[in-house]
Amino acid sequence: MKISEAAAASGCHLETIRYYERVGLMPRPTRTGSGYRAYAPADVERLRFISRGRELGFSLEEIRSLLRLNDDPKLSCGDVDALARAHLADIHQRIEALTRMAGELERVIAQCAGGERGTCTILGALRRTDNNPTPCADPECRP
Amino acid sequence: MKISEAAAASGCHLETIRYYERVGLMPRPTRTGSGYRAYAPADVERLRFISRGRELGFSLEEIRSLLRLNDDPKLSCGDVDALARAHLADIHQRIEALTRMAGELERVIAQCAGGERGTCTILGALRRTDNNPTPCADPECRP
DNA sequence: CTTGACTCCGTAGCTGCTACAGACTTTATC
DNA sequence: GATAAAGTCTGTAGCAGCTACGGAGTCAAG
Structure with missing residues (x-):
């Protein structure tokens, strides 16, 4: 082949x-x-x-480990389980991080939808510094 | 500075x-x-x-665009909005993909929890082929 | 004056591929 | 049997988004 x-x-x-x-x-x-x-x-x-x-x-390194565990006849299922659980925890963390991102993005996009003049809330959110708070007067801006 | x-x-x-x-x-x-x-x-x-x-x-390229839009005084809020929405859609897709991964992983991990002998379901899930259930009976398989 | 902390530049490394270039081999067509 | 097309070989470079050197120069404190 x-x-x-x-x-x-x-x-x-x-x-x-x-x-x-x-x-x-x-x-x-x-x-x-x-x-x-x-x-x-x-x-x-x-x-x-x-x-x-x-x-x-x-990851390829994780797969390398899984392949070793798979090739080894005296199976150590516990190691496989631990690896998979660690990986799952990592995925959950990434989902959480992305969900936070999405939430924040949705917030600033929703604010932007209304006004189109001068003050773009999306750019505002990126410009914003903590000691120079929100350019948006609306109390809805910062939950 | x-x-x-x-x-x-x-x-x-x-x-x-x-x-x-x-x-x-x-x-x-x-x-x-x-x-x-x-x-x-x-x-x-x-x-x-x-x-x-x-x-x-x-991404850095998206940020490059956002910076250009931010620097430009004749603001084009619509472009910013479109960019942000496209990015948001992408994030949602990534969340979906990760959620699918997590679900599948949880499934095989849960199955594994029970048995510890010979048949590790996690490795089994990785080995599994849909159209070729048995590994290989043919001695020609391993050259 | 020396020590240590800082800065400079350029380059190489990381992950997981993908895409060349240029040489060769195999296969299909005539 | 000749030739063209398709496949394969090796090695290297590129992508994102940094991070980490090495070796040289600079600056402030003691």
Whole structure:
């Protein structure tokens, strides 16, 4: 199986496969006489493992650990569980941060919708310094 | 005001300030006789503008646009509004993607909590192929 | 006068790819 | 069998958004 076929079968981009090999996530495949990479079904499975890990937001380093744990027959499920839980906590933090951003943005956008002259509340929110408070006179401005 | 003071006053890392200058977000500041950068209060305000933009998740290119709109006296509030709304939509998409990830992760973690032997459901979820349930029975699989 | 803190510039590193260029090999068509 | 098209090879550079050096020059305190 050539690299483009492995790419199609795994869903990974062709150049990404070579990249995974370079960084040691994928083993160096056997080669044909002319030097082309030859992949076995097991390689495609490994690529899909990586790809699904990425879909779940794991970093390549985390996936490297997961692959090691997966390859090791004397399974340490606790480590996998800990890694996954830590990752989940991280995702929750990112969601929280983005939700805060979205909330704040919605607030300043909503204020802007009304007035179009001179005082753009969006730019105002970016300019605003703590000792130089809101340019908006409306008490609704700062909840 | 020297660069470290501007850093302290703006909340930007010192090297980040130089970076912003290099990419053209910050103007080249005046220099002291010996070549040290000298910042005015307006520069610090601009840094804080950038910093708040980053806190709201805007990219540096978006912030570049916002700065241009902010600097331009004949204000085009509509452009600002459009930019902010597009950014907000993007944030919502990212939240959605992360929420999906979190949901799926929670699912496989919850399943794992029970059993600790042989079958780790987290690794199982990563290994799983929809059309090829068994790993590989064929001895040709591993070259 | 020396020590230490600061600043300068340029460059390289980080993550996770993606996209070349230029050389080669394989496959398809005539 | 010749030739064109498509695939593959390697190595390197680019993206965002910083951060962290190294080696040199500058400034203030003791």
